[in-house]
Amino acid sequence: MxxxxxxxxxxxxxxxxxxxxxxxxxxxxxxxxxxxxxxxxxxxxxxxxxxxxxxxxxxxxxxxxxxxxxxxxxxxSLIQMAGVIAHEPDDMTVVVGAGATLAALEAVLARHGQHLPVDPPFPDQTTVGAMLGAAHSGLTRLSAGTVRDFLIGVQFVGHGGKAVRGGGRVVKNVAGYDLMKVMIGSFGTLGIITEATFKLRPLPELYAIAIGYHCAPAEAFETGFRLHDALALLHLELLSPGIRTPLTREGQYLLAAGVGGNRKDADYQLEEIRRLQPGTLILEGADARRFYRVLRDAELPQAPLRMQIAALPRQLPSCLDRPGLQFRAHAAAGVAQLALDDAETAAGIRRAAADARGHARVLSLQPALRGLIPIFDQPPSGALKLMRRLKAAFDPAGIFNPGCFVGGI
Amino acid sequence: MEDGLRGSGIDSGLRADLEALVGADAVVSRRSELKVYECDGWTIEKNAPDLLVMPRSTEQVSAILRLLHRRGVAFVPRGAGTGLSGGCLPLAAPVMICTSRMNRIVSIDLSNRRVEVQPGVVNLHVTDAVRPQGYFYAPDPSSQSACTIGGNIAENSGGPHTLKYGVTANHVLGVELVLPDGEVVELGGPAEEKLGYDLAGAVVGSEGTVGIVTRATLRLMRAPQSYRTMLALFDDVDTATRAVSKIIADGMVPGAIEMMDRLIIGAVEAAFHVGFPPGAGAALIVELDGLAAGLDDHASRAAELMRSCGARSVELARDEAQRQLLWKARKRAFGAVGRLASNYATQDGVVPRTRLPDILREITAIAARYRLRIGNVFHAGDGNIHPIVLYEERDADETRRAIEAGREILKACLAMGGSLTGEHGIGVEKLAEMPLLFSPDDLRVMAELRAVFDPDNRSNPGKVLPRPGSCVEVSAPRRQVPL
Amino acid sequence: MQSNQPQQKRGPARDVVDYELLFDCVHCGLCLEACPTYILTRAEMDSPRGRIYQMKALAEARLDADADVVRHLDFCLGCRGCETACPSGVRYGALIEQTRAWIENNYRRPLSDRVRRWLIGALFPYPSRLRAALTPLAIIERAGLRPLLQRAMPRGLREWIELVPALTGNGARSSTAPAPDGRGPVAVHHGCVAQVLADSANRSAERLLGAAGYKVVPLPRTVCCGALDLHSGNRRRALEFARANVRAIEQSGAEYVISTASGCSTAMAEYGELLKDDPELAQSARDVSARVKELSLLLAGERQPATRRFECVVTYHDACHLAHGMGIREQPRALLRSIPGVKLVEMEMPDLCCGSAGTYNLTHPQAARELAQRKADAIAATGVDYVVLANPGCQFQIAAELRRRGARIKVMHLADFVAMAVFNGNEAKYSDRIS
The missing domain is CATH 3.30.43.10 (Uridine Diphospho-n-acetylenolpyruvylglucosamine Reductase, domain 2)
Known part of the structure; x- marks a missing residue:
């Protein structure tokens, strides 16, 4: 063949x-x-x-x-279409080929003190197209949002081989239907994304991380929620003991809150964190930036099955309330990735996420488990019907990555 | 009368059936009463519906749409009718469905920062409901004291503070949508991740063409600890624009940056006596918000940057009352301009922010060419301009020139890499310009997306996308309070 | 900028309103949520924007004055809340008054409507007639049978009677000798309904002004201010009343004129506009309008009489015409806050009409009742001891609603409340005593 x-x-x-x-x-x-x-x-x-x-x-x-x-x-592979097509530093927008890696994009933007504040793990391996197609996000989603909040224009090749554009190159634009939203998280099932236009943000003046250690996840979450309510955190990550970082302490849950702004903003927040979480360890400057990369790329331990769940933020702890469960959580955003041993546990987690008004998705699984557990949850029937119609409209021949998305789309 | 019947399927039987579904007090069929529904904030084109229905629940909306589906009757949804592009003007839709009576806040979940509302809830009432606890709903169109969440979702509304906080699409997590055939579907949900295609995202900004949203889950935000609001005066818009770029490039993300030009400054001063000195060529309102601790440093840094760019004066609002006065001057600038002429037309275009001086020069040239007065008050931070063309609607020639000038301004925006609309929507107003921005393939795919929801083209037909080969002629520009 | 020679402006087909005023409205809709009737029905026809649209259509003869149009225009309370919300300075109050006058001349109302309107017009502006009409009720009240009577009445009528405050003792003469060399002079216009049903506010105002060092002069020959007629479209009689009042006020030599009814204050403050085409009185009317002040303004600052400490929690209800017509919001609140011990808390939408609106609670009892209920809800949510306001109509309306639900919140006129604090008076002397 x-x-x-x-x-x-x-x-x-x-x-x-x-x-x-x-x-x-x-x-x-x-x-x-x-x-x-x-x-x-x-x-x-x-x-x-x-x-x-x-x-x-x-x-x-x-x-x-x-x-x-x-x-x-x-x-x-869009490795040949990986260039930064237009970076307008003063307008704070960038047009980039979908084959570009996030690391390459970041390097261009950083020269002007800017960034695209969407930070999925391993930017050197993650292409812009993959980030859009799989709706990848990272820790700063708490303060900045996800790629859906930064994509202002998209180009893709759809059925008939026609190139189609949605949006534009300006940061505020409501002309026409929002094709950006449709393409984000479509997992290659509607066409091939070739180019993206993003709005950008300035890099924060200062960045610091406050790290706390907790014996139990419930206590760590509670502290995290308190910090989130009182301050303007850039991120709030909770790592279970099995996720190894240079700062991991045996058997302890690591809570990492990122703060930014100017000196006074940062000092005020760090002070508050120390008050609310005694024993906080503070990283600043290069140390903070180094540990940020560790947090961003923190990997779940090897496991037969890895999942991501999204739930109402305050209900996330109840979804993760299983002895010994290894996870990393974007705590206040209500999103977590988990390492699981078997399909049965995964099914339980999936039910818990649904009870918390969310859902679960398999990130990786051993071949033996394939077929035992669906990759995606099933959307409600009305929504699924529309999704099928959308697929049929955008891909009448059924050639774009068929058969592996929600509901078998 | 001009409000003739365009669609088919309207007869007294339909009225009786609708009354049976929702009660007689929720169906309006007298022509004299329907007349007030013949336009929204865009008053150039008018067309009254044949019937108006005012449902109170999702079940009623669903029953109404099932009935219309069976009879093949098209409909147009309406919120408070504050839209500025004719989004709820019935083009080929005999039945108007007004959601103003669905104005219940269904639930408030502060710990998860979510609120569920019916579509007729007024934008500002969402914030009012959670303000005492220190939260707010971010999108703040100037009509926020009257416009509804349903309308905001249809138009993907913005506002001055979208510079930092984003537009409606960034704050709607899920919707309950009644499809044009009456089926009720749940799209999206309160969690941050999407399951399957982001159809809720596609519904936002679809201008009422995909059915009727009957419930929405919105994200709430924690209110900033504090604000610093500054008024800076410049000799001209070029230097003011440079100052805007400087501030943003410096790493700050202000809550809002609003600009007024000479004509507007004069009008505002004459109407409200805010204290603008005569002769200032541009005024900036810069608002910073966030943690109280660092805000003074941010503010003095922003002031310093503006002075270094040549600001004549930079003044910090001393207290909340002064801050409110500045915002009142800004938000009522349109009213003040309305006092200079009996009519005015507001455009809504976007350019890359650095092209602001260019587009403003172009607007000045267009004004001279068409012998019109045009003022500018706009969201400088995101390049969203609102040129206000003054004219007299009873002077046919001047009216024609005002329309032409508006179109030229939009074309100039597109030539600079901009867009037709930053927040008012396409509606009927800018249908004719859509092909200038999008290729036939782009428009075809958008039509396919629309048909996913509304295969029979019965939900607000004739909007957003121009019919291939047709060109909508707009007869006169609008007069309104924009943004 | 080059100016153009405007072509002939198209004029209106009918002389309904001052046509040019209609063009101030840009159809933005910001008035919707400020309009009590829109809040009730959430229908465009019952909004200020929708009514202006109907007026314009009437003027342009695109619409005829039929029962529907008249119903929607009648439904307006005339509170002018929309004027506060309007960014374009639309003079809605003037527009609705003119339109109503046109309707009265161009539309034949059903008989029952005409009778009711005639009755209201023949009774309320004339204190002697109103007193006579209320005599039976006063007798019943003196006999202690009023609660019984109210219970025995059918609901619609009962709600009307409930609006009437206690009639006994209300006209007690308790005037103060005016300070002979005082500032001022000030005259208190006693109004028509007010002097029958809320005279204590007039007396309190006079006492307070005297205590503040003003010379209080009487206004012997004044009549109803004319607001009632203006709002119901009887412009001719309104003009007659206005002329009589202008003459009387001019003769009194008063430097300031106040009324304890905000609707009357506003009406008098607009005499200049109303009589601007009067060959004889135009100038005098302008002078008189300029002299109209609000009580709290005259009692502000150094002139404020000393008050005793008075521990209580108070909320202030903005009477429509005071807030929306004259823009007076802060001064009465400042006056209240200046009383030691008084804690002022705000209710939700303090300037939303309570439904009283002149005779609205007589012509539109159901809508008026719904608005009263909203107002009572807002007041109850504050947990106050007193609601203070500066208009007798609001006082009757709100007091009746609070009584119905058995709330222990007292409703007092600003003049009475301040007088109570200044003169260490007995609350019973001033407040509404039916409970």
């Missing part, structure tokens, strides 16, 4: 645009295409539609290989 497909696609592309999947890419795609233009992607899509070839953007393949039980025929 793979070689037949390669031959077929080879007629469309230069030899340099096609390659074999590398490493774990093979779990996600049979052939990898590296198009360099909208036209090439358009050609590819039209070909796929004609011949019913499944296609999906792969990014670094970390999400796709979990989603898919079988690889798509053609994986699209």
């Amino acid at each position: 793979s070689s037949v497909l390669q031959t077929e696609l080879g007629r469309l592309f230069d030899a340099g645009r096609l390659r074999e999947p590398r490493g774990f890419e093979s779990a996600a795609a049979e052939v990898v295409v590296e198009p360099a233009s909208l036209d090439e992607i358009g050609e590819l899509v039209r070909k796929c539609e004609r011949d019913r070839i499944c296609v999906a953007p792969i990014g670094a393949c970390r999400t796709l290989r979990c989603l898919r039980s079988a690889p798509v025929s053609a994986g699209v």
